[in-house]
Amino acid sequence: RWHAHHEMKGLLDLRPPDEVDAWKGRCPIAGMERWLVEEAIATKAQLNEIERQVMGQIADAVKFAEESPWPEPEDALKEVYLD
Numbered sequence: 001r002w003h004a005h006h007e008m009k010g011l012l013d014l015r016p017p018d019e020v021d022a023w024k025g026r027c028p029i030a031g032m033e034r035w036l037v038e039e040a041i042a043t044k045a046q047l048n049e050i051e052r053q054v055m056g057q058i059a060d061a062v063k064f065a066e067e068s069p070w071p072e073p074e075d076a077l078k079e080v081y082l083d
Contacts, residue, residue, distance in 0.1 A: 033047055
């Protein structure tokens with residue numbers, strides 16, 4: 001949301017720090033969280049639990065991917081083009 005347009009280590013983010021801070025203040029996820037709490041739709045504890053569950057699902061998916069065998073090269077183009 002406010003990160004640089006790359007994730008390469010060693011490359012500098014050339015934007016001024018105040019610009020990055022301004023974008024952090026406009027974060028749509030943080031804004032939605034504030035709104036949900038202000039409107040009593042969810043509590044901060046509920047939102048934290050949702051985030052914990054999602055992060056667990058992501059960790060499980062990463063583990064599954066890392067433990068899965070590499071696909072066969074010929075599978076790279078399967079279901080990519082319509083015959």
